[in-house]
Amino acid sequence: MKVLHLITSITMGGAQDNTLLTLEKHNSSYEVHLASNPNGFWQERAQKAADVFHPLPNLVNPLSPLQDIATLIEIVRLLQQEKFDLLHTHSSKAGILGRWAGKIVGIPVVHTIHGFPFHDFMPKWKRQFYINIERSARSFTDFFITVSELNRQEAAKLNILNLDNSQTVYSGIDFAKLDRPSNLQHTRHTLKIPEAWQTISIVGRLDEQKAPNFLIDAFAKVLENHPNTLLLLVGDGKLLNSLKSQVQQLGIADKVRFLGSREDVPEILKVSDVFALSSLWEGLGRAMTEAMLIGKPVVVPNIYGIPEIVHHNETGLLFPAKNIEQLAQHLNYLLQHPEERERLGNNARQLTRQLFDANLMVQQIEAIYDRVLADIKKKR
Known part of the structure; x- marks a missing residue:
């Protein structure tokens, strides 16, 4: 199976560690690619973990309309050129742009919600804005992974995901x-x-x-x-x-x-x-x-x-x-x-x-990949 993991950055952080650990422990039969902004504390680790690393220098936080459009075009081209079996997106910015690109190209997409881009301490209009953006990509997502069940239930209440195509997979640690x-x-x-x-x-x-x-x-x-x-x-x-x-x-x-x-x-x-x-x-x-x-x-x-x-x-x-x-x-x-x-x-x-065993986490993720691809095959 040829899989692309897409994450916004490779700075030191929980979502990044989770993603890189998944790459490092994937089944040896997988061809694993990683795309991200190339700058960050874990740059060397990222390049070692992936069979192929694809730099996306325009993929940045926070919102940046011109760079976001450029990144979307870059992701679409990458998906078209490499013909991946599945795209796995991580984090909010990469999750939105990646899922939109996946819809354009027609590739199965799994998205992990490592945390929400909104919170109760920001202005209500801004919080709702981010919720609406997340909702916009819901129909482009074949399966959702959350790192806690409370997050999964909250996301379902906010209409960010559906419970029937989502699962909690605790963020494994080595x-x-x-x-x-x-x-x-x-x-x-x-x-x-x-x-x-x-x-x-x-x-x-x-x-x-x-x-x-x-x-x-x-x-x-x-x-x-x-x-x-x-x-x-x-x-x-x-x-x-x-x-x-x-x-x-x-x-x-x-x-x-x-x-x-x-x-x-x-x-x-x-x-x-x-x-x-x-x-x-x-x-x-x-x-x-x-x-x-x-x-x-x-x-x-x-x-x-x-x-x-x-x-x-x-x-x-x-x-x-x-x-x-x-x-x-x-x-x-x-x-x-x-x-x-x-x-x-x-x-x-x-x-x-x-x-929180990392090996169990990767086994659960790979089982989700198999389920997604099998479901798509049945529909064809």
Whole structure:
């Protein structure tokens, strides 16, 4: 089978990791191509994972009418030239343009919703605009994959997908990467974590979606009770400079580490006492899932797919998005109670190890491909 995976970017992120891991673990009988904007942290990984990599330099975020039209033309030409058996689109921009191109060419399309491009904190007109765009591509999609069942049900309510041609496939993670031997003392030394200090970590893009500014505000409150604590921020993004200004203004710059994008995320999670997120919207939260797989307690917002696996006071602690006070309270509680960190972390590990195996994810995706192609063959 000849398959093209199409994603907007290959920057470090959950959707990108999911897509690249799928490419890396596809059945050897597959001829797997990848098309994306060629610039990003995982450029080398993307080129190794795909049998053929097709750069789409005009595929960018956010909306850019001239570049979007150019990209649509490029995708149509690519589909016509390569004659793929199936197109698998990922993320919102690539998902829309790819599905429109698939309709023009007449190729079966599977689309994965890694997260919604809209959220409750944007203006209502803008939210509805994005919902309408997603609806426009629904009839061009042979099958939908969501990374959580809550997302699938929400998408169905919004008429973005139909339940009868959709399925939840949890975003698999490579356990071998998480379980590799680690010298945690070396990691602490490299990160300059003082002896006996506690650490809170966040992994993700430094942007409006992840909203790390709320976590920084909460962390400033945590330091009032736990001064010997560090906050580790892993990731890059356009908010970097404003976040650095924020910690300076709060007078906590010596307690916050901006670590950038890194390949040693599992090691950083292992030396962390608590993992936290302050996102405004998420599909599910891949870095959060990795922390849970490692057995770390998580403090995360009660949004979208997150409560599907973070059950409050069982596998983690939840708080309302933007609620800095409750986020700080949960962090204080876990720093104060190591036995609770251990209990929640163990429960989280037990649950997620059953659901997020990468090999199972790829098997489920390939079964969907077979089903889509078989259904189309029956109709002919």
